[in-house]
Amino acid sequence: KAGVTQTPRYLIKTRGQQVTLSCSPISGHRSVSWYQQTPGQGLQFLFEYFSETQRNKGNFPGRFSGRQFSNSRSEMNVSTLELGDSALYLCASRSTEQFFGPGTRLTVL
Amino acid sequence: QKEVEQNSGPLSVPEGAIASLNCTYSDRGSQSFFWYRQYSGKSPELIMSIYSNGDKEDGRFTAQLNKASQYVSLLIRDSQPSDSATYLCASPNTGNQFYFGTGTSLTVIP
Numbered sequence: 001k002a003g004v005t006q007t008p009r010y011l012i013k014t015r016g017q018q019v020t021l022s023c024s025p026i027s028g029h030r031s032v033s034w035y036q037q038t039p040g041q042g043l044q045f046l047f048e049y050f051s052e053t054q055r056n057k058g059n060f061p062g063r064f065s066g067r068q069f070s071n072s073r074s075e076m077n078v079s080t081l082e083l084g085d086s087a088l089y090l091c092a093s094r095s096t097e098q099f100f101g102p103g104t105r106l107t108v109l
Numbered sequence: 110q111k112e113v114e115q116n117s118g119p120l121s122v123p124e125g126a127i128a129s130l131n132c133t134y135s136d137r138g139s140q141s142f143f144w145y146r147q148y149s150g151k152s153p154e155l156i157m158s159i160y161s162n163g164d165k166e167d168g169r170f171t172a173q174l175n176k177a178s179q180y181v182s183l184l185i186r187d188s189q190p191s192d193s194a195t196y197l198c199a200s201p202n203t204g205n206q207f208y209f210g211t212g213t214s215l216t217v218i219p
Contacts, residue, residue, distance in 0.1 A: 042209070042211045042212060043209045048206065048207075055205070055206075088152075090153070092207075094207075098199070099155060100152040100153050100155075102152050103151075
């Protein structure tokens, strides 16, 4: 069974731009969660989608948004990028156990 | 109080020793617990799941769960330099949201 995939793997943007990250979950998994990981903050939960509905949400500003499609694929969007948004963005899918994708490393210049 | 808390470490053990990683959780309704290993620059990898009180062994890894004490641990026997990584404890709460500890950095010294 294929694992969680994320695209792109690396991204460089400038302040003020917006970015969209994509995640394809493990086949059969309907839950997709997004996390931000920075060296100083560890894993920070952004949001979780289940069957196209946002089920849980972390404490991030409204610039961070997401959605899930009927095939369970998910996208995350960050608008008006700030330098502090530079991080590894991880997607995870689960049934009972949660599995992570390889992540997208976003650098904001 | 955080949902899941870990000793942040860092923890250093000599090669061949037992590494002991600890985690506590606050939601008594939590039913499942997971340990992830994360190498520097990589994404977390699930290495152990435990659902019942007691011990669960998988190769050199043993997970221990004590629901009465709200405590879960991971023992790594015969530690190898390749075990050097950050280990994350995680559990979904009764609201089904996954919570992660801050991670324990383990270094195995050859």
